[in-house]
Amino acid sequence: MTMKAGKYFIGDLCYVMHPEWDEVCDLMFPGRGGEVEGEMTLKDGRKFATFGTAYGDGEYQSNIGTSHGVDSGSIGCILVEDIKDDTYDDLEEHGAIVEFTQPFEVRKENNSMLIFGHIRINTDWDDNGEDE
Secondary structure, three states: OEEOOEEEEEEOHHHOOOOOHHHHHHHHOHHHOOOOOEEEEOOOOOEEEEEEOOOOOEEEEEOOOOEEEEOOOEEEEEEHHHOOOOOOOOHHHOEEEEEEOOOEEEEEEOOOEEEEOOEEEEOOHHHHOOOO
């Protein structure tokens, strides 16, 4: 999937999408069945992408040195300008703010590697040096 260029928050979207979290969960788990991953669109037209982590909640590191705390078992990306939640003063406490100057690909590889353009977040704890 390709996301348009812009400044994005990359991290657990539960931290930045409080007002619409129920709608996000309905998109991720339609009918509360199996998880749907990838690009999604809210009723108001805002787009985001999200992928489940290999081992659920925890702390995951990216290839650019950012730390991503996870409480929803997923990591995603959304344009910073599309974040309507003003609960947090510093979004970077909960993920990374990355400027993409061109459209970029998002995908999940091998059930554990989450890719947002040049950003790689390995959610396999064995490869991160942590216990399962």
